[in-house]
Amino acid sequence: MEHVFDLLIRRIWLSLLVLVGVSVLIFLIARVIPGDPARIALGPNATDEQVFKLRGELHLDEPIWKQYGYFARDLVHGDLGTSLYTNRPVVEDIIQFLPATLELVIAAGILMVLIGLPLGIISAKYEGRFLDNLIRVIALLGVSAPSFVWAVILMLLFAFFLPLFPIAGRIDTDYDIVRTTGFLLIDTLLMGNLEAFTNALWHLFLPAFALALSGIGQAARLTRANMTETYRKPYIEMADSYGFPKWRIARKYAFKPSLIPSLTIIGLDFAAMLGNAFLVEAIFAWPGLSRYGVAVILRKDLNAIIGTVLIISAAFLIANLVVDLLIAILNPRIRHGR
Amino acid sequence: MQRTAKIILSKPLSIIGVILIALVILSALFADFITPFPSHRGTVVDFSNFNQPPGWPNIMGTDLVGRDLFTRIIYAYRISLILGIVVLLLAVPLGVTVGLMAGYMGRKVRFVLMRMTEVFLSIPPLVLAMSIMGVLEPTLINGMMAVTVMWWPWYSRLVYNLTLAEKEEGYVLAAEVIGASKLHIMFIEILPNCFPAILTKMTLDLGFVILIASSLSFLGLGVQPPTPDLGSMVAEGARYLPDSWWLTVFPGLAILVAVFGFNLLGDAMREVLGTHQ
Amino acid sequence: MKNLTLEIIRLSLTFEGLMETNQVLHEISLNIAPKEKVALVGESGSGKSVTARLILGLLQSRAKTKIQGAIRFEGQEFGWITEKERDQLRGTRMSMIFQDPVSALNPVYNIETQFHEVLRRKYPLITRRQVRKEAIKILEDVHIVHPERVLKSFPFQLSGGMNQRVMIAMGLINKPTLLIADEPGTALDVTVQDQTLHLMQEMVAKRETSVFLISHNLGVVREFSDRLYVIYQGRIVEEGKTEDVFADPRHPYTKALLAAVPGITSGNTIADVINDTSAFRAPKEVH
Numbered sequence: 081m082e083h084v085f086d087l088l089i090r091r092i093w094l095s096l097l098v099l100v101g102v103s104v105l106i107f108l109i110a111r112v113i114p115g116d117p118a119r120i121a122l123g124p125n126a127t128d129e130q131v132f133k134l135r136g137e138l139h140l141d142e143p144i145w146k147q148y149g150y151f152a153r154d155l156v157h158g159d160l161g162t163s164l165y166t167n168r169p170v171v172e173d174i175i176q177f178l179p180a181t182l183e184l185v186i187a188a189g190i191l192m193v194l195i196g197l198p199l200g201i202i203s204a205k206y207e208g209r210f211l212d213n214l215i216r217v218i219a220l221l222g223v224s225a226p227s228f229v230w231a232v233i234l235m236l237l238f239a240f241f242l243p244l245f246p247i248a249g250r251i252d253t254d255y256d257i258v259r260t261t262g263f264l265l266i267d268t269l270l271m272g273n274l275e276a277f278t279n280a281l282w283h284l285f286l287p288a289f290a291l292a293l294s295g296i297g298q299a300a301r302l303t304r305a306n307m308t309e310t311y312r313k314p315y316i317e318m319a320d321s322y323g324f325p326k327w328r329i330a331r332k333y334a335f336k337p338s339l340i341p342s343l344t345i346i347g348l349d350f351a352a353m354l355g356n357a358f359l360v361e362a363i364f365a366w367p368g369l370s371r372y373g374v375a376v377i378l379r380k381d382l383n384a385i386i387g388t389v390l391i392i393s394a395a396f397l398i399a400n401l402v403v404d405l406l407i408a409i410l411n412p413r414i415r416h417g418r
Numbered sequence: 419m420q421r422t423a424k425i426i427l428s429k430p431l432s433i434i435g436v437i438l439i440a441l442v443i444l445s446a447l448f449a450d451f452i453t454p455f456p457s458h459r460g461t462v463v464d465f466s467n468f469n470q471p472p473g474w475p476n477i478m479g480t481d482l483v484g485r486d487l488f489t490r491i492i493y494a495y496r497i498s499l500i501l502g503i504v505v506l507l508l509a510v511p512l513g514v515t516v517g518l519m520a521g522y523m524g525r526k527v528r529f530v531l532m533r534m535t536e537v538f539l540s541i542p543p544l545v546l547a548m549s550i551m552g553v554l555e556p557t558l559i560n561g562m563m564a565v566t567v568m569w570w571p572w573y574s575r576l577v578y579n580l581t582l583a584e585k586e587e588g589y590v591l592a593a594e595v596i597g598a599s600k601l602h603i604m605f606i607e608i609l610p611n612c613f614p615a616i617l618t619k620m621t622l623d624l625g626f627v628i629l630i631a632s633s634l635s636f637l638g639l640g641v642q643p644p645t646p647d648l649g650s651m652v653a654e655g656a657r658y659l660p661d662s663w664w665l666t667v668f669p670g671l672a673i674l675v676a677v678f679g680f681n682l683l684g685d686a687m688r689e690v691l692g693t694h695q
Numbered sequence: 696m697k698n699l700t701l702e703i704i705r706l707s708l709t710f711e712g713l714m715e716t717n718q719v720l721h722e723i724s725l726n727i728a729p730k731e732k733v734a735l736v737g738e739s740g741s742g743k744s745v746t747a748r749l750i751l752g753l754l755q756s757r758a759k760t761k762i763q764g765a766i767r768f769e770g771q772e773f774g775w776i777t778e779k780e781r782d783q784l785r786g787t788r789m790s791m792i793f794q795d796p797v798s799a800l801n802p803v804y805n806i807e808t809q810f811h812e813v814l815r816r817k818y819p820l821i822t823r824r825q826v827r828k829e830a831i832k833i834l835e836d837v838h839i840v841h842p843e844r845v846l847k848s849f850p851f852q853l854s855g856g857m858n859q860r861v862m863i864a865m866g867l868i869n870k871p872t873l874l875i876a877d878e879p880g881t882a883l884d885v886t887v888q889d890q891t892l893h894l895m896q897e898m899v900a901k902r903e904t905s906v907f908l909i910s911h912n913l914g915v916v917r918e919f920s921d922r923l924y925v926i927y928q929g930r931i932v933e934e935g936k937t938e939d940v941f942a943d944p945r946h947p948y949t950k951a952l953l954a955a956v957p958g959i960t961s962g963n964t965i966a967d968v969i970n971d972t973s974a975f976r977a978p979k980e981v982h
């Protein structure tokens with residue numbers, strides 16, 4: 081187990097290094113903006129004096145590496161600056177909007193694993209048969225449309241045509257929720273209000289499913305590909321030649337080794353979902369980071385843009401760390417240090 | 419090559435893929451001749467005929483200012499395809515060069531180039547493109563640049579992995595022994611062996627570039643009106659759900675059809691050429 | 696007539712591919728008596744390996760595979776028993792050891808778990824403790840010094856030779872009547888390969904197991920088998936006692952094979968004989 085621990089430490093260092101890289105990259109992107117950021121932020125009616133003052137506050141007249149230095153120093157202190165759009169600290173804005181987005185993405189991630197992996201296993205087990213082809217077409221359709229298209233289609237079918245699910249929002253307005261974590265599913269449980277919990281879950285399902293669809297397709301396709309490849313390995317033939325039961329071979333012998341490469345891609349899909357959540361949130365009026373993110377981008381609110389991208393990248397790196405850890409635990413080669 | 423094409427065309431699913439792609443490309447090429455109202459791709463206003471459900475002559479209905487939806491979808495295909503092709507023409511050579519160098523040129527180069535690639539891959543794709551579009555003006559050219567910036571690292575990683583495997587092969591060692599230059603070995607010896615995998619990925623990616631570009635414009639960060647674009651058509655129409663369903667459903671399905679076609683063909687290529695990633 | 700362990704009668708196998716059909720076996724017949732060690736010799740692609748997989752019943756349920764002829768195992772005709780009954784024989788009455796033990800053992804389970812899986816085939820309710828006892832016993836038989844430690848290891852932690860011993864032990868632990876050995880040890884170096892053969896010889900002699908050895912290596916065959924069949928392009932071209940065939944090869948292909956092995960006859964290479972392959976189509980020779 082100590083190998084897993086070593087690996088974790090090493091991965092955390094690498095992730096931090098990458099995060100520093102991301103901050104540099106985003107900072108550079110934000111600074112190559114054509115025109116004067118201070119002028120853009122203040123709008124066309126600002127006086128030259130106001131602009132001059134803001135330039136000073138933003139250190140815009142100093143060399144770019146010094147600007148990054150100031151930025152990095154504040155970042156370490158958990159200060160991402162003030163949003164010029166909401167006039168509040170960016171950190172506060174993000175704390176307000178991030179939980180709703182994370183709730184959506186985590187729910188979608190769970191759906192992706194719970195539906196995608198079994199579909200892939202079934203597909204591989206019946207390779208070349210009708211069921212396999214059916215699953216492959218469905219999975220391919222899943223990855224072939226952006227999540228906002230699925231959101232529209234699901235909403236039309238299951239909220240308007242068959243009114244099974246609510247049309248928009250996170251929860252019905254008649255519930256008063258005490259905000260502790262910002263995650264509605266957790267907050268409602270903390271309040272002991274099961275009815276509100278169910279209501280929140282009911283609101284969550286359709287957007288999460290729309291967001292998960294391409295991930296489900298991807299996970300199913302990948303699991304199938306890895307498993308059919310594993311099925312050609314000598315140790316599967318050996319298991320077969322010793323007459324181990326077929327379902328046992330599928331589960332114990334083909335799936336587990338195939339899961340390891342699948343997990344890596346699931347981590348990447350999770351990243352894609354963090355971005356795609358913006359698309360689904362827009363359709364379902366989900367009060368997450370999306371509206372904030374798009375608004376600050378359209379207003380060229382640099383501090384807020386940098387902050388949002390950094391937080392999302394950090395969430396992605398954490399997700400990847402978890403995936404790496406899972407792989408290390410599942411793979412005896414790493415677990416036993418080789 | 420002919421044999422490959424023959425095998426691909428012997429599977430029903432890939433035939434469907436080829437047909438879908440052909441329909442999309444041909445309709446985009448000949449949009450001027452097959453669309454009923456070619457002028458509707460621009461700023462035409464016809465308030466006597468606005469927001470009409472599918473019927474005749476507007477088989478997919480009309481939009482909020484009375485333009486024929488079918489016409490606009492076909493012209494949007496044209497923009498999407500151009501965007502996809504340009505992005506790949508820029509991103510693939512860049513990514514391939516970085517990947518070859520990282521894979522072949524020694525440890526320091528590898529460290530720098532692959533860490534850089536990782537940084538780009540650590541920002542969720544759409545978010546990276548969004549933040550680039552955030553600082554640039556939303557135009558078609560800038561959209562292409564933003565998508566290119568997020569796309570090349572995938573090729574550098576693919577080619578890097580392929581190069582690591584290929585450089586141990588006998589033919590590379592042979593070239594090294596006779597003193598071929600690094601440039602020669604990378605581009606003349608190794609690169610051609612990566613072509614099947616690169617081509618397969620490009621086919622799949624043409625679909626995905628269209629998908630990502632439509633996502634950007636859906637958020638208002640891509641191609642701007644009046645240029646017809648599938649993503650912004652869905653975004654505009656979404657406010658009028660469910661009554662004016664055709665405003666969103668047809669552009670949405672149009673994205674699905676095009677991307678599905680490229681995916682079907684790419685999948686078949688992957689199977690036949692044996693290029694698993 | 697005494698009861699043969701394995702009898703194959705006029706067996707043909709055809710794969711129906713996407714573009715063309717491909718006949719892999721042409722009415723081959725062979726048999727193995729109890730305790731007998733029989734080899735099937737041929738170059739790669741000659742149909743050796745598919746024959747082994749047909750005996751195990753691995754190809755029968757595959758789509759686009761056409762099989763004619765009969766396979767009888769201990770008097771049971773494969774065509775007459777159900778698929779389930781056929782599956783029942785694998786791992787219990789017959790087993791197989793593979794070319795590359797390192798990749799044939801499952802990388803994500805330790806050796807003990809894999810022994811458990813194999814033993815479970817014969818004794819479905821076997822406990823972990825019994826598994827350990829049985830496995831240690833047979834690992835000692837294959838001259839493994841620290842069987843407890845090996846049981847806790849994963850295949851990649853053991854050397855190739857060690858994996859090979861584990862594989863032989865696994866193949867024999869359920870006391871099958873027929874052991875199929877597909878190019879045993881060819882993936883390993885020559886000394887290990889040699890040890891493998893000796894070990895197999897010793898083990899099967901003790902257990903009175905019949906062996907069906909598949910090999911392209913004439914040295915191996917000469918040392919190991921009682922009788923041999925030579926296969927060329929899906930046809931058996933010569934059969935007989937091992938020493939007879941080596942002393943007096945009759946079929947042109949067998950002659951070419953023997954001639955190509957340096958040190959056995961002259962210094963000829965396969966290139967000297969390869970240009971008149973038409974002669975290899977000559978009818979079968981029986982000693």
